[in-house]
Amino acid sequence: MSATARTAANSNAAPAATPMMAQYWSLKEKAGDCLLFYRMGDFFELFFDDAKAAAATLDIALTSRGEHGGEPVPMCGVPVHSAESYLARLIRAGHRVAIAEQVETPAEAKARGGSKALVARTIVRFVTAGTLTEEALLEGRSANRLAALAQVGSESEIAIAAADISTGRFEVVAVRPDQVDAELARLAPSELLVSETAEALPAWTARQVVRRPAGEFSSGAGQKRLESLFAVQTLDGFGAFTRGEIAAMGAIAAYLDHVGTGGAVFLQPPVRHSASGRMAIDAATRESLELVRTMAGTRDGSLLGTIDRTVTAAGARLLADDLASPLTDKGAILDRLDLVDALARDALWRGELRAALRALPDAGRALGRLVAGRGGPRDLAQLRDALGGARLLRERLARRPDLPPLLARLLPGLDGHGALVDELSRALIETPPVDAAQGGYIAEGYDAALDALRETARDGRKAIAALEARYRDRTGIASLKIRHNGVLGYHVEVPAKHADALMAPESGFTHRQTLAGVVRFNASDLHEAASRVTQAGVHAVAAEAAHLEALTEAAVSRREAIAASCDVLARLDVAAALADHAMSHNWCRPDLADDPCLDVSGGRHPVVEAALAKSGERFVPNDVSLSEADRLWLVTGPNMGGKSTFLRQNALIVVLAQAGAFVPAASAKLGLVDRLFSRVGASDNLARGRSTFMVEMVETAAILAQATPQSFVILDEVGRGTSTYDGLALAWSVVEAVHEANRCRCLFATHYHELTRLAETLNALSLHHVRAREWQGDLVLLHEVAEGPADRSYGLAVARLAGVPAGVVRRAEAVLAKLEAGREATGGLAAGLDDLPLFAATIAEAPAAKPDALREALAVIDPDALAPREALDALYRLKQLWAEQEGSGR
């Protein structure tokens, strides 16, 4: 029955009894702002606003049941057997769900409280975005994090703890208040815990922000909770943590306790994430570079989505972490690069390694489910196969000469599970079921007693088969059969026409059931054989369950070592995947320099290139060369000319290089970047839905405050979000400040042609443009970055390219000619800029811009005012001018 049909049927049932509503409300109070799944028989029902919200999200019928305060009570429901898929949709839509189960049978309720007694119900679990372990509810290739923010009064820093309970990874970091957004953007938690007394929420918001009691954010309580969670006397063994860090971690532990209502959770000992060894990338930069997801929130179309060739889910998660958090430690980057390099050089080895990794199951998440008590035989088999595979892999890898140092260090981490793998291999059948209830997953030969029980059951079934032949002989009924079903168990079945013979009292058969065509009987020897089979079966299932528990225990007790091995496998997968992608796309190994340079030849934008390749177009590679003496490139040129692409590709090359990957270029050399900034002018950034000039300026201010000489900044059309004069003035002063004060490497794209005059005063600034040509009246964008300023903006040609009607474009040409003529006369837009006091004290006289005489001559012609003879003169003059310009190469 569909959810819709069922709720409709239910609405005709008796009106809700008051005791039920009372029970409902007391559970709802505990559920707080979570939707309450209220178990009624085979359904979870939702009432009131919960029902409305769920019906809207799930697109199921909203009905009603009884009345409350004179109003019908809105209701909807989902079948228990398919609840998971509904849960997944609710969670994805941003809800949290409390599951209230029946904790006694109706019979027990009657025995307890009489015939009218209500079945007792309790919330057994909360299902929330950050605390999922179910395979069906998780996206395998992304991490799923729960984060908590805490600040302890005396400390200036804010601590952020983050846990992925599907893999047990638990990290903590303490940052300055202004870095909270950047850290949260890196972690991208799906659920964020803050104290209910916290005043300011971070600007960066998780899909869900959950306020929890302040007591759960105290460092004292947190300490105790963590000590008991990890069963240690003191946390000192894991490192020295600040009180804020302990409070944040404690809040996570408390919340897990709350949502699991006491069940086990899987957390590895916390690791302190050191922001110091990492490139600082703030939230706006992360968003605009689309490192691990696009602005629209998809993985597809991001840098990660484009280059991800990992073959395991854990590898995919690690690659996302790597790209989200590039390194700044030269040694660590070189270690990664050496490994990728070795794998890039040896295609055969790489292929073998990837094939071996591809065959391995996601042991990390299987372990997570086992620790959480939601694991089963299939999870143990996944551990067996993954760890067994890891052991073989280590043996094969260890035989290679010249292991890259990182690999040599990683290999031992794959070892040490021999006893567990052997045990699991002996204990489990090849592919055990997910669910343990029916048994049948423990292998023959593992437990003699279990084998004996199975033997007994088998013998019993053989005896039953033999009985069938004997009964046929005895009764002479050839169509007599022994059958089995859930209600009668084993029984004798004969067609109705033969039933009489068996009905006779001396026949040895007892009548059980008469159906349309057949009649069913029991017999004492059959009953005996059948109960031997059943009993042996029950005992066998129990014996298997005991083994399952012991094996789970054995695996769980080694959880930290297993998780460490999973990390090693993921690292190998990432290195091999990066090598594979690099080889098939002609990427190169970047060189790390000690001076703050950025030298790229033949650089490409991997995402744009991939998109172009799909439509058979070629990406035009471009070079960049920044150094201390030439650290700021001002890039001008027509719209759609490739400015934004050029800026971003260089930022992505920096990210890839410091993540330890090869880069999309023919060659690349860079001095390590400590902070990376990317800003896109407000009007170019409509996708963000808050395209205010204010945001743009706040974000730009952050760069001016934070960028160091080791930083790399891309500024794309900054100042564009306001009227021309303001925008130009701001862009001008931002360039000056970046050049004079921050002294970072910077690429600045602008359509303000006037900015090119900055080259006269700022000696580490140089001018570049994306090339374009007009050919037979059409604009051809070459997407080539060249030296010098763009000669003009080609705005009208772009408009024509974009399909603006020819008449409108012609009219615009006339207007433009007037404007430009006016500018020549008055000094134009940039006229007042010479007097700027800030950094412009030495701006030289503007060089005489090469006037376009032909246009000017055209502009001053007023055809209506010309005599025929004058018109002819004018025509000759124009023709002459044209010939001169052609001659000078224009």
Ligand code: ADP
């Ligand atoms: P701008 O910022 O100058 O307006 P974009 O960088 O947004 O231009 O590029 C516009 C389009 O031009 C891109 O979507 C892409 O299709 C194409 N493009 C940009 N750079 C290149 C390139 N180097 N090679 C080929 N096509 C490019």
Ligand code: MG
């Ligand atoms: Mg652009």
